[in-house]
Each structure stands twice: as structure tokens, then as C-alpha cells.
Amino acid sequence: MDNRAGEMQVLVEVADRGSFSAAGRALRLSPSAVSKIAARIEARLGVRLLLRSTRALVLTAEGEAYVARARAILAEIEEAERQVAGGAAAEPRGRLRVSASVAFGEHYLVPLVPQFLARHPRVSLDLSLTDSVIDLLGERTDLAIRIGPLRDSSLKARRLSESRRMIVAAPAYLDRHGVPATPDDLDRHNCLRFNFRRSLDDWPFRDPVTGAAFTRPVGGNFEGNSGTTLRRLALEGLGLARIGAFHIRADIEAGTLVPVLEDYNAGDIEQMSAVYVGHAHLDARIRAFVDFLAERIRG
Incomplete structure (x- = not known):
């Protein structure tokens, strides 16, 4: 046999x-x-x-x-x-392995974990926070939260929300170096950048009068691989950072970070998506988690 x-x-x-x-x-x-x-x-x-x-x-x-x-x-x-x-309404159960970026995990997922586990007590959640893009099959992961464009067409995806990007700095930094009035002023500022895409050495802008899009090369003395790292250094007054609005909203409301060059904001949007390996019958625990996130994070 x-x-x-x-x-x-x-x-x-x-x-x-x-x-x-x-x-x-x-x-x-x-x-x-x-x-x-x-x-x-x-x-x-x-x-x-x-x-x-x-x-x-x-x-x-x-x-x-x-x-x-x-x-x-x-x-x-x-x-x-x-x-x-x-039956189709089988209760979700078993270990659910989830991967997400550090910023998204800290600001969205971790606060929601108790609610999800209370709703689905037979699920055991294994959450890993990393800013690396992992191989779901190779890492034995059921689901990942990806921010930005999706490149792997073999994965199924469900959009959860979206967030624009903005340039921010701490008040102490702006007191020392001044507030940039136009993108050309960035030559005189320390710009904190990401190190995983060299194209991010150019920041995008939109002319407030003509509406024309353009990019501006920026430079600085620090590069990092996560928005969380750049946010923390911006809070310390090291320089300007261009990061997703979703994880600096509380800082802006508290006044510990200040948006700059908003008139020139390019308006580019980052999508937040749940991605998973597609099967004819999606496991109940994965479906339950995706539905829960779509319900709680929408908008």
C-alpha cells in the first residue's frame, strides 16, 4: 500500500x-x-x-x-x-505561527492578542516580530503581515489597512537646526534612512503648486533596517526620518515628533496585508485570524 x-x-x-x-x-x-x-x-x-x-x-x-x-x-x-x-463551522484550533514587522506587531498585533485568544481559546499563537521578509514555507509560518508592495505571487493576500508616509523630527532637533521650508533645505539636515533599498536614498515629493511629482536625494549619518529604529532615533533628536504614519501617530499627538514638509508630501501609501500560502481549504485558525485582523485594523 x-x-x-x-x-x-x-x-x-x-x-x-x-x-x-x-x-x-x-x-x-x-x-x-x-x-x-x-x-x-x-x-x-x-x-x-x-x-x-x-x-x-x-x-x-x-x-x-x-x-x-x-x-x-x-x-x-x-x-x-x-x-x-x-463541518464547515469547525472551531479554530492548534498552533498558529504568525510573523510581522516589529512596528506593526508592537502597535497593532500585541494589543489585540488577548482579544483574539479569548475569542478562540483552542488556538495557540506563536508570534515572531522581525523586519526581515521570511519564507513562509521554509520558516514553517502560517501567516505574515507585509507592509508595502507584495512581490510573491504564489502567496494569497488580504489587504488589512493602509498608511501614508511622512517626514518627522523631534522638537529639539528642529530647535537646533531649523525647520526645512522646502525639500532643497534637506541638504543642511541629517536624514535618517533605510538601508535595505538604495532607492530610498531619494525621498519623493509633490510640488504644492503644480502637483508634479519629483524626488530629492538625501543624506545622513545613520541607516537602519526598521521604522522602529528610525523612529527611536528621531525621538532622540538625531535627525529627520521618513516613516509610516501608523506607528508615529501617538508621537505626533503627544508633540514628541513634529511633521515637516507636509505641503510637499508625496501622498504615497503603504498597504498592510496578511499573506499566507493558498490552499483549496484554508485552515480554520488562519481564516479566523485574518478575519479578526480585517475586522479590528480596517482603516
Whole structure:
């Protein structure tokens, strides 16, 4: 009998636990049985999936790809059985792995976690905050919150909200260096920039009279990879920062950051989207979380 799903589960356990013996203990199989199953998969595929040494097992590139697809297939099997057993209205349950940027997580997700878990008590939420764009399959993540344009067409996406960008500085910095009246004044200012896209060395603007869009090169003595970092340094009075309005709104209301050059604001919008690997039957816990965010974060 063909039991490829069972074999996939064995290889996933080997990848997760790093050895045949540890995978065998989890599956109640002998290490030799686990080794034979891994060898059988490799023989059938005609490729090496695991590199064996006396100290560890490491996945090859083909092994990484196989395990990533195996996880998705096993998740679909599990969800299909849940739907059949519990119907379309099956209660969301199980571990939900979510990734989000630090700023979005701190300002939006973390305050909402208690409400979501109270609504869905059988879900266990695993939240990681990082400003790196992760591979959902490779990192075994169910869902990620992405800000800005989406580039991976293999992922499904649902728009949650949007936010414009603005240039801000601390009052103490503006007292020392003056308030820029036009983009040309930025030559005399320290501009805090992002380091992950060189195009961000040019800031976009729009002429308040003609409406024409243009960009202006800026420079400064600091670059960072997150809006949270630039916000903190702007609050310290280090310079001007151009970051998303969604996570400096409270600072502006408190007067600890002041918008500048608003007449020249380009009006560019960043979309906030929930992205996930698309399946014919989306797991109930993922659907519940996306619906919850769309309900609470809209606008």
C-alpha cells in the first residue's frame, strides 16, 4: 500500500529533530526503520535529501524543498479531516505561527492578542516580530503581515489597512537646526534612512503648486533596517526620518515628533496585508485570524 503521507511525516520529523533516533522516539519507530524510510524516499526520487554525519543530519537543497512541500501537504490532510469531522463551522484550533514587522506587531498585533485568544481559546499563537521578509514555507509560518508592495505571487493576500508616509523630527532637533521650508533645505539636515533599498536614498515629493511629482536625494549619518529604529532615533533628536504614519501617530499627538514638509508630501501609501500560502481549504485558525485582523485594523 502506498503510504507517502506517512513517509513525509517521518522525513519532517527527521528535519525537525535532527536525527533518526529522535525522530524514531517521537514516532515510536526504531532509528533503523526511520533510516530505511528516508532511504526509500531518496531512492524513489533519485536525489539526496539528507547529508549524514556522525554528529548531525542536514537537509540538502532538494531536501529543504521536499520538506517544505511535505509540511503543506500534511497540513492540508489535517485540515480536510477536521472539516469533515467538524463541518464547515469547525472551531479554530492548534498552533498558529504568525510573523510581522516589529512596528506593526508592537502597535497593532500585541494589543489585540488577548482579544483574539479569548475569542478562540483552542488556538495557540506563536508570534515572531522581525523586519526581515521570511519564507513562509521554509520558516514553517502560517501567516505574515507585509507592509508595502507584495512581490510573491504564489502567496494569497488580504489587504488589512493602509498608511501614508511622512517626514518627522523631534522638537529639539528642529530647535537646533531649523525647520526645512522646502525639500532643497534637506541638504543642511541629517536624514535618517533605510538601508535595505538604495532607492530610498531619494525621498519623493509633490510640488504644492503644480502637483508634479519629483524626488530629492538625501543624506545622513545613520541607516537602519526598521521604522522602529528610525523612529527611536528621531525621538532622540538625531535627525529627520521618513516613516509610516501608523506607528508615529501617538508621537505626533503627544508633540514628541513634529511633521515637516507636509505641503510637499508625496501622498504615497503603504498597504498592510496578511499573506499566507493558498490552499483549496484554508485552515480554520488562519481564516479566523485574518478575519479578526480585517475586522479590528480596517482603516
